Amino acid sequence: MSLSKTHPTVKNFINGKFERNGEPSMDVLSPLDGSVISTMPMSGNKEVNAAVDAAAAAYPGWSGMTLKDRVQIFFRYRTLLDQHKDELAKLVQIENGKTYGEALAEVMKSMELCEFAVSMPQIVTNEIQEVSRGVECRIERKPLGVVACITPFNFPNMVPHWTVPNALVLGNTVVLKPSEMVPLSTVRMAELLKEAGLPDGVFNVVNGGKEVVEAICDHPEIKATSFVGSTKVAKIVYKRATSNLQRCVALGGAKNHLLVLPDAHVGMTANNVVASMAGCAGQRCMAASVMVGVDKVQHIIDEMVKEANKIVPGENLGSVISKEAKERIEKYITEAEAQGAKILVDGRNAVVKGQEDGFYVGPTIIDHVKPNMAVATEEIFGPVISIIRAKDLDEAITIENSSNYGNAAAVFTQNGGLAKKVIDKASAGMVGVNIGVPVPREPFSFGGWNESKFGVGDITGKSSIEFWTQNKKTTTKWNPEDKRDWMS
Numbered sequence: 001m002s003l004s005k006t007h008p009t010v011k012n013f014i015n016g017k018f019e020r021n022g023e024p025s026m027d028v029l030s031p032l033d034g035s036v037i038s039t040m041p042m043s044g045n046k047e048v049n050a051a052v053d054a055a056a057a058a059y060p061g062w063s064g065m066t067l068k069d070r071v072q073i074f075f076r077y078r079t080l081l082d083q084h085k086d087e088l089a090k091l092v093q094i095e096n097g098k099t100y101g102e103a104l105a106e107v108m109k110s111m112e113l114c115e116f117a118v119s120m121p122q123i124v125t126n127e128i129q130e131v132s133r134g135v136e137c138r139i140e141r142k143p144l145g146v147v148a149c150i151t152p153f154n155f156p157n158m159v160p161h162w163t164v165p166n167a168l169v170l171g172n173t174v175v176l177k178p179s180e181m182v183p184l185s186t187v188r189m190a191e192l193l194k195e196a197g198l199p200d201g202v203f204n205v206v207n208g209g210k211e212v213v214e215a216i217c218d219h220p221e222i223k224a225t226s227f228v229g230s231t232k233v234a235k236i237v238y239k240r241a242t243s244n245l246q247r248c249v250a251l252g253g254a255k256n257h258l259l260v261l262p263d264a265h266v267g268m269t270a271n272n273v274v275a276s277m278a279g280c281a282g283q284r285c286m287a288a289s290v291m292v293g294v295d296k297v298q299h300i301i302d303e304m305v306k307e308a309n310k311i312v313p314g315e316n317l318g319s320v321i322s323k324e325a326k327e328r329i330e331k332y333i334t335e336a337e338a339q340g341a342k343i344l345v346d347g348r349n350a351v352v353k354g355q356e357d358g359f360y361v362g363p364t365i366i367d368h369v370k371p372n373m374a375v376a377t378e379e380i381f382g383p384v385i386s387i388i389r390a391k392d393l394d395e396a397i398t399i400e401n402s403s404n405y406g407n408a409a410a411v412f413t414q415n416g417g418l419a420k421k422v423i424d425k426a427s428a429g430m431v432g433v434n435i436g437v438p439v440p441r442e443p444f445s446f447g448g449w450n451e452s453k454f455g456v457g458d459i460t461g462k463s464s465i466e467f468w469t470q471n472k473k474t475t476t477k478w479n480p481e482d483k484r485d486w487m488s
């Protein structure tokens with residue numbers, strides 16, 4: 001497959017039109033083979049202002065429609081995603097580097113997210129009660145106004161769908177800033193939303209990096225910002241957006257621990273742990289990064305090695321996002337080896353024939369890692385798992401609890417009591433029992449704890465309704481003849 005210059009120049013999408021006005025340009029590379037596949041604009045204040053103006057102008061009309069009418073557009077949009085899923089998956093594959101199967105699963109997940117958004121009329125039914133005789137109190141959910149979504153590189157199609165459909169269906173207008181590493185999927189998102197009938201200005205896309213993010217956080221017209229990305233940037237965005245009085249939820253990085261007990265089902269555990277660490281080349285915020293092996297688990301580790309050896313870069317393992325990411329990941333492995341850890345499966349220096357300039361790292365299993373090593377504490381974001389040996393479950397839980405992060409944790413065992421102990425004690429927002437990637441599916445919400453998330457509530461599912469709306473409370477009395485006071 002020749003990848004070079006396969007895609008038209010990326011433009012911003014403002015007020016229903018694609019435009020580019022001489023902003024500085026950046027190359028978009030395909031990590032599969034390192035070739036340039038497009039260029040994108042590095043926008044700034046001016047483009048953010050134009051997008052916010054368009055969103056503000058569209059807001060009265062959009063928020064004035066009924067919820068039922070707004071969701072009709074998303075029924076059509078979900079159908080378009082389905083019709084175009086093959087093309088959308090190939091786009092994700094080319095710009096992000098994951099396998100076609102993983103990319104297709106991502107698009108299917110976007111469809112599921114739309115299914116939740118179109119179910120809003122069944123969920124957001126408001127409340128009404130006669131609070132005293134003749135007096136009724138009613139609570140309605142109202143949109144916030146213009147809101148913004150900032151997204152990372154690892155799920156170019158899915159993560160924008162975590163927030164945009166819900167925010168729009170609930171009556172807000174949106175400015176989206178996708179990752180500059182993967183701008184192509186959101187071009188198609190804008191085109192398909194327009195084709196589905198979304199009015200101009202309701203959804204806008206501004207491409208770029210830090211400057212766009214800062215302009216979003218500082219804009220007085222933006223009422224709420226959602227962010228998904230690294231903890232370093234999540235902290236910056238959360239502080240800056242809230243200091244400008246925006247509502248903000250900012251999801252950060254992860255270091256997910258899987259606690260494996262000796263009684264765990266061998267085949268299922270080995271398969272799950274390896275799939276969790278290597279899927280999407282380890283570039284999932286839900287990926288297994290540390291395995292804490294409790295007591296005698298050598299038989300499970302042996303099976304994991306066999307599983308990992310079945311994974312071949314370029315065949316059933318995609319690339320990582322960039323040359324810098326490949327170098328960073330390989331440096332972590334080398335450093336752990338120098339500190340005395342044992343490399344059981346080594347993914348360094350992976351080369352794919354015909355795609356020699358692609359950014360590949362093979363699956364890597366590092367055993368006998370000490371809890372204070374960098375591979376045990378820092379987010380690596382590659383297909384690498386560090387095994388720490390613990391003498392018992394209490395020690396394993398202490399290791400899990402010591403992480404600054406808290407996105408996911410999982411336990412592998414056939415003992416319900418021990419599993420319950422991990423559920424209760426894990427310091428993580430999402431916990432799995434015999435599941436390596438414990439993503440809660442809609443209507444349940446997605447969000448971590450500790451430095452994996454800043455702000456109140458979660459980003460998807462029912463919790464997102466609270467984030468993207470505000471309540472109006474109306475107290476009503478219609479009968480002027482009724483002389484009883486409100487307390488009677």
Ligand code: NAD
Nearest residue numbers: 151152153178179209210213229230233251252253254285
């Ligand atoms: P990133 O933090 O580098 O970038 C995210 C967004 O922030 C991008 O749009 C980028 O342009 C912008 N940005 C980058 N540096 C900035 C700066 N200094 N100031 C302002 N904005 C800046 O993240 P990434 O590398 O694109 O994505 C990978 C990270 O995202 C990992 O840490 C991963 O764990 C995390 N992630 C978390 C979740 C979650 O649900 N918690 C989900 C997906 C990804």
